[in-house]
Amino acid sequence: MTDFKVGAYTYRAGKMDLFVQTGVITKxxxxxxxxxxxxxxxxxxxxxxxxxxxxxxxxxxxxxxxxVAKALASLEDKDRNYIMTSCLAVCSRxxxxxxxxxxxxxxxxxxxxxxxxxxxxxxxxxAIIANVLKEQLTDFLSVFPSVLxxxxxxx
Numbered sequence: 565m566t567d568f569k570v571g572a573y574t575y576r577a578g579k580m581d582l583f584v585q586t587g588v589i590t591k592x593x594x595x596x597x598x599x600x601x602x603x604x605x606x607x608x609x610x611x612x613x614x615x616x617x618x619x620x621x622x623x624x625x626x627x628x629x630x631x632v633a634k635a636l637a638s639l640e641d642k643d644r645n646y647i648m649t650s651c652l653a654v655c656s657r658x659x660x661x662x663x664x665x666x667x668x669x670x671x672x673x674x675x676x677x678x679x680x681x682x683x684x685x686x687x688x689x690x691a692i693i694a695n696v697l698k699e700q701l702t703d704f705l706s707v708f709p710s711v712l713x714x715x716x717x718x719x
Contacts, residue, residue: 566699567662570691574661576668577696578654585700588650591643592697594635651696652679652689 566577580588636644652672660666671680671692679689 566695568695570688570695574658575671575692575695576656576658576662577699578656580650580654580700584650588647588697588700591639591647592701594638596701597635647697648689648693649674649677651693651700655692655696657681 565579568575568577579585639647649672653670653674655672656668656670658666658668662668669680671684672678673680684692
């Protein structure tokens with residue numbers, strides 16, 4: 565399990581079971597391919613920090629995100645929803661300081677198919693999902709570092 569902060573809350577990402585993780589990975593591969601050709605995220609971060617030209621940063625970032633946006637838009641609604649709900653279903657949130665023993669509560673109700681907290685809007689959900697995907701995909705992608713431009717694969 566991995567803890568991370570989004571806004572004022574601490575979230576905890578649990579592990580997806582093998583079949584859900586496999587389903588998410590196969591559905592997310594087109595998005596990962598959009599990052600492969602250019603170091604899109606590094607360039608976005610650099611642009612946001614440096615602001616190296618006179619165009620508003622948001623317009624430059626939107627241009628850099630174009631391949632990712634196209635890949636995301638190409639996903640069918642059911643695939644996008646599968647990815648989102650699978651990520652939210654393994655996540656819980658602490659309504660206080662986890663260091664002092666405050667409990668974590670699930671953020672997704674599978675049977676009702678709803679988020680359990682009204683303040684989890686799309687930007688918050690996107691940050692949660694990104695953290696969960698990072699946790700879920702790390703093992704998978706570590707076997708294939710060449711996809712990320714790295715060296716040898718793990719033995």
